[in-house]
Amino acid sequence: MRGGFFELVNGSVPTAWRPVLPDDPRWMAxxxxxxxxxxxxxxxxxxxxxxxxxxxxxxxxxxxPGLVVRMLEDLQVExxxxxxxxxxxxxxxxxxxxxxxxDDLVTSVEVDEGVSTRARTALGQAGYAPRLVVGDGLAGxxxxxxxxxxxxxxxxxxxxxxxxxxTRPGGLVLATLCGWMYSSELARLxxxxxxxxTGTFLGGQISFMLARPQTPPPLGTLPDxxxxxxxxxxxxxxxxxxxxxxxxxxxxPHAQKITLAREGRTEHVLIDVETGSWAALHxxxxxxxxxRQGGPEPLWDAIEGHVQRWxxxxxxxxxxxxxxxxxxxxxxxxxxx
Numbered sequence: 321m322r323g324g325f326f327e328l329v330n331g332s333v334p335t336a337w338r339p340v341l342p343d344d345p346r347w348m349a350x351x352x353x354x355x356x357x358x359x360x361x362x363x364x365x366x367x368x369x370x371x372x373x374x375x376x377x378x379x380x381x382x383x384x385p386g387l388v389v390r391m392l393e394d395l396q397v398e399x400x401x402x403x404x405x406x407x408x409x410x411x412x413x414x415x416x417x418x419x420x421x422x423d424d425l426v427t428s429v430e431v432d433e434g435v436s437t438r439a440r441t442a443l444g445q446a447g448y449a450p451r452l453v454v455g456d457g458l459a460g461x462x463x464x465x466x467x468x469x470x471x472x473x474x475x476x477x478x479x480x481x482x483x484x485x486x487t488r489p490g491g492l493v494l495a496t497l498c499g500w501m502y503s504s505e506l507a508r509l510x511x512x513x514x515x516x517x518t519g520t521f522l523g524g525q526i527s528f529m530l531a532r533p534q535t536p537p538p539l540g541t542l543p544d545x546x547x548x549x550x551x552x553x554x555x556x557x558x559x560x561x562x563x564x565x566x567x568x569x570x571x572x573p574h575a576q577k578i579t580l581a582r583e584g585r586t587e588h589v590l591i592d593v594e595t596g597s598w599a600a601l602h603x604x605x606x607x608x609x610x611x612r613q614g615g616p617e618p619l620w621d622a623i624e625g626h627v628q629r630w631x632x633x634x635x636x637x638x639x640x641x642x643x644x645x646x647x648x649x650x651x652x653x654x655x656x657x
Contacts, residue, residue: 325382358378380432404428428453465486476497507519507522520642545612575619596615
């Protein structure tokens, strides 16, 4: 964080960020906090570029040090193993891998050239020289394959096939699976000789910024939310519970959720831009949830049915789910009652 970081402006609506630069007396103490620090917003803007506040979304950060260490422990790396890291960021986790294994066994891929350049400088100043690659981390780095371990410090909708194709049979892939409703879980997958990979979630409600190629598209013009037949639903649209939201987005991984104030009430709207399907939910005066749906597929029917089946099976925790990735796709399942 030699170039500073952004801190959240408390109470700002919409969310605002202000820079904290190295000449700020808070800078050093915050760098040693066990906290995530935003280091870039809007894809290109770093703290030194801003005076005052900025209303843009974060695009790069330094991960909470405690989480970095936890993930490296979960990676179960051993002496002599070759590791591919997806998402160099500030280079902090890259430095820890180099310290553990040696520079020659560490490759790190970063999509943003500016971020990679700053990490290279910081790593060099700390005495480390791993192989740093600028490119799409979702494609891995075939030239250095095969790897014994692969770790990703960004979220994704699906684990790319390229990753386990570039990992030795018996090797491990550690990645955070997410959806556009932003509930996510850390998965550890074992790669098999037939090119498939299977594993489980490790728990802890871990979240990362999504890999840039998998960020949600703009919503564009909203559909006519008065279309469609209205019906009661037992599942509330707030989906405040982390596990429930994760199960919901398994049924609709490309649905984005927004909240609108309309006609004197709060409406929760889910939209799948790709298919054009949508659902709008609100509570009536008695507190009952009502839903209207439109588009080619009944979006809320899929979500409601998936969550109900999970609850009928005893609502098992996410750590008991199974993740399987193959050329036929990615499947996440839970044990049935």
